[in-house]
Amino acid sequence: MRRILAAVMLELMLAGCAGSVSTPRVAPATDDQSLAVRVRTALLNDRVVRGNEITVAAQGGVVVLSGQVHGTEEAEAAIAIARRVEGVKDVRSELQTNR
DSSP states (O other): OHHHHHHHHHHHHHHHHHHHHTOOOOOHHHHHHHHHHHHHHHHHTOSSOOGGGEEEEEETTEEEEEEEESSHHHHHHHHHHHHHSTTOOEEEEEEEEOO
């Protein structure tokens, strides 16, 4: 009985080790997706920027802001907010002003 229990324990331990060795790395697309979400959240939490009219995309750490804003002050604020988010390498603006 002890041998069977020991064999089962050993098999479980080895199975656990094998799982941790072959853990896949996070794909870059997931990192970009997470980055875009963090930038979007920062924009939505700002009082100057009406983030619900701005679309955020990211690729390779470069964030692209697009959509409509209500003047250059809002556009500049959105760009500054995006640049402050950790992981952002660069910000490209395709924002269009209503004025």
